[in-house]
Amino acid sequence: MIDEKDRNNIFIMDGTANPGPLGLLGFGMTTVLLNLHNAGYFALGSMILAMGIFYGGLAQIIAGIMEWKKKNTFGTTAFTSYGLFWMSFAAMLIIPALDLASVPEGAAMGWYLFMWGLFTAVMFIATLRINRTLQFVFGSLALLFFLLSAAEFTGSALIGTIAGYEGIICGLSAVYGGLAQVINEVYGKAVCPL
Structure with a gap:
């Protein structure tokens, strides 16, 4: 029987899955692969572009939309933004190959x-209210972007290589964060600290 005072109230239980691991893994694995290239291990090719479009891009956008449904502004902003970063990055490499524009340099x-x-x-500042793993991911990612920017402004291959190694660490930290959330949820306790 519904209590009279609750007659006009609707209570909804959120039974949806946590989209955070999908977003973190899409970001992290794609970041590791791109930065293995930046560190000089292999050439930029279709493998990185495909990861950038689909796992780094599309999967993160899906995770961001799922975060929106959960009313998580941080997750929505982060995952959709970085998903679109990966798609724009891939487009900057594909568009010149189609002779539609030049490669930005x-x-x-x-x-x-x-x-x-x-x-x-700025997103890193928001992580100061979340957990240490996300603080590390966003702090190291901000450093990565600034290093890559400096490499472009100066033309320094050394800074680009340093950025590559730093980016591998950043990407692996996101992979850890995503997998830790999956493991912790499956076991129902904090097996992997965040």
């Missing part, structure tokens, strides 16, 4: 990366 790419660094630095 030097200052143009430097400013693109700087703006993402600035966005990430």
